Amino acid sequence: MxxxxxxxxxxxxxxxxxxxxxxxxxxxxxxxxxxxxxxxxxxxxxxxxxxxxxxxxxxxxxxxxxxxxxxxxxxxxxxxxxxxxxxxxxxxxxxxxxxxxxxxxxxxxxxxxxxxxxxxxxxxxxxxxNPLEEAKAYAALMGRMQYTxxxxxxxxxKSRSHVANTLRLAILPPSVQAHLMAGRLTAGHARAIATAADPEALAEVIVARGLSVREAEALAKGKADRPKKASGPRRPKDADTHALEADLEEVLGMSVEINDRGGAGELKVRYATLEQLDDLCRRLTRAL
The missing domain is CATH 3.90.1530.30 (Conserved hypothetical protein from pyrococcus furiosus pfu- 392566-001, ParB domain)
Incomplete structure (x- = not known):
């Protein structure tokens, strides 16, 4: 066997x-x-x-x-x-x-x-x-086949450490899992807060601020509990911006965030896996 x-x-x-x-x-x-x-x-x-x-x-x-x-x-x-x-x-x-x-x-x-x-x-x-689907697949395989x-x-x-780290995602609270499934959090973000006292609150902060994995790790350890000062006042998003975000998310299959500040700003595309990043790169290079 x-x-x-x-x-x-x-x-x-x-x-x-x-x-x-x-x-x-x-x-x-x-x-x-x-x-x-x-x-x-x-x-x-x-x-x-x-x-x-x-x-x-x-x-x-x-x-x-x-x-x-x-x-x-x-x-x-x-x-x-x-x-x-x-x-x-x-x-x-x-x-x-x-x-x-x-x-x-x-x-x-x-x-x-x-x-x-x-x-x-x-x-x-x-x-x-999706990392959460992968975690649940490992958990199901271990439960059904009685595998270690x-x-x-x-x-x-895969490596044992990869399986062990991925399995941690399956025990996250439902609201954190929802962010992970939607691509608003990566597996790295989720692992960083999996053992924290309040992963749900940390997840909301990470998504709202668009923190990197390293910043999420610092936040989970209590070393980054104060938000950075914004360079300028952030204006509320209008209906057109929300609609454009939704259109881009549907086309790309990834989480998209547009931050406009008087005609200038930034576009954030969050990927959940390296395969999604590769796919995005292929789409962009084909357009050149």
Missing amino acids: AENRRGLGRGLSALLGESEAAGAPAAGEGPREIPIELIHRNPEQPRTLFAEAELAELADSIREKGVLQPILVRSSRLQPGEYQIVAGERRWRAAQAAGLVSVPALVREMGDSQAFEIAIVENVQRADL QDETAKVVG
């Missing part, structure tokens, strides 16, 4: 190879085209947020080039002749948006526990999973 867990950390392709080598029956060796209406999402999928802008971009790519990588499915236990997604829900959603009637899929027969484990590994390794933090780290191909 330990060997299998180490193998999972090498990625989904290695995991599939091990499943077949172990004798897991497969309904067809290679990918097949399966009608989209016969495929259903997995209710235990760790990812709950799918950025509309990113899905739209992927749908455009699929219209032009098709689905380049098959999704992974297993036979549905509740609906004979139909299938449940194990990995690839984002591609399945984008294919629907692109108007496809079928998608290429690998069919592999596996139990609930193995499907659950693969779904977590695939999301953690390949997608820009060290075993979980081997399964997902």
